[in-house]
Amino acid sequence: MGKKRLIVFTGAGISAESGIKTFRDSGGLWEEHRIEDVATPEAWVKNRDLVLEFYNQRRKQVIDAKPNAAHDFIAELQNKFEVQVVTQNVDDLHERAGSKNVMHLHGEIMKARSTVDPTLIYPLKRAEIIVGDKCEKGSQLRPHIVWFGEDVPHMELANNSAEQADFFVVVGTSLNVYPAAGILNFVKVTTPKWLLDPGDFNLDYVKNLKHIKETAVNGVKLLKADLFKNL
Numbered sequence: 001m002g003k004k005r006l007i008v009f010t011g012a013g014i015s016a017e018s019g020i021k022t023f024r025d026s027g028g029l030w031e032e033h034r035i036e037d038v039a040t041p042e043a044w045v046k047n048r049d050l051v052l053e054f055y056n057q058r059r060k061q062v063i064d065a066k067p068n069a070a071h072d073f074i075a076e077l078q079n080k081f082e083v084q085v086v087t088q089n090v091d092d093l094h095e096r097a098g099s100k101n102v103m104h105l106h107g108e109i110m111k112a113r114s115t116v117d118p119t120l121i122y123p124l125k126r127a128e129i130i131v132g133d134k135c136e137k138g139s140q141l142r143p144h145i146v147w148f149g150e151d152v153p154h155m156e157l158a159n160n161s162a163e164q165a166d167f168f169v170v171v172g173t174s175l176n177v178y179p180a181a182g183i184l185n186f187v188k189v190t191t192p193k194w195l196l197d198p199g200d201f202n203l204d205y206v207k208n209l210k211h212i213k214e215t216a217v218n219g220v221k222l223l224k225a226d227l228f229k230n231l
Contacts, residue, residue: 004166004230006081008074009183011088013172013197014216018065018093040148048140049131055143056128059109062091063127070171070196070216071097073224080228081167086158086183088173090145103154103161111144162186167230169223170195172216175203192230194223 012020037043038054075098077083085094085102090109094102114120114135121144122135133141146152159182162168168187174197175181184206187193193209195201196219203209210226212219 003080003082005164006077006083006167006169006227007086007161007165007187008077008083008169008171009086009088009162009173010074010094010171010216011173014068014070015065015089015091015093016172017068017070017215017217018091020061020065020089020091020093035148039145041150044142044147051143052129052131055109055145058090059124059127062093062109065091065093067093067097068217070220071099073220074171075099077227084161086161103158105146105152105154105158107143107145109143109145112141113144115139115142158183159186163188165191167191167227168193169227170197171219172197174199174201194226196220196223 033054037047038051044051071093074083074085074094078098078100083099083101085099087094087102087104088106090104090107092108092110110124112122112124112129112133114137116137116139117135120135120137122141129141129143131140135141162183163186165187168184168191170184170193173181175184175195184193189207191208193206195203195209195211196214196216197211198213198215201211203211212222214222
């Protein structure tokens with residue numbers, strides 16, 4: 001008999017415990033910048049230098065960070081389950097912890113891509129992308145990030161995975177950022193679901209959901225017992 005299929009959907013909360021700052025503060029700023037100035041196609045056209053420098057700083061933060069116990073636990077689950085990680089995060093902490101199947105909905109900060117051909121994607125060997133770094137077709141490289149106003153290319157694939165889940169776990173996200181948050185609508189009603197997040201949410205409409213009101217690192221300890229009961 002094959003392994004049961006487990007989908008783990010992660011957000012900023014899991015990376016926050018590795019020291020990566022969450023997406024934006026209560027004033028709507030991201031590292032003291034307006035989202036519109038650093039994370040949109042319009043920002044890229046208006047001030048390419050600022051956008052590159054903003055992501056260069058984010059990239060340095062990611063390089064300095066280390067996977068935490070929650071990342072490690074999710075990787076360990078591969079021993080018992082067929083695990084698909086679907087993440088809203090752009091860092092590579094899941095991969096560095098050992099997770100093999102990671103789908104990044106919002107891009108990957110440790111990669112660059114061509115501005116003329118979105119299929120040309122390059123792993124970065126250093127923290128910076130600078131003006132003059134070009135793809136093989138001669139165009140400036142940009143961060144491999146899904147900016148506000150751009151399509152989320154893997155969303156349909158992620159929703160299909162959610163439909164096939166035997167178990168579905170959400171870690172460290174308020175389920176407020178669409179279209180990604182809509183993934184929960186594709187999980188079968190009968191599928192056991194867990195949410196690990198210390199926040200308060202009105203999720204009464206979601207059937208078979210257990211809310212573990214803990215941070216990711218503390219919550220996985222409680223999740224472990226529940227999941228292994230279902231094997």
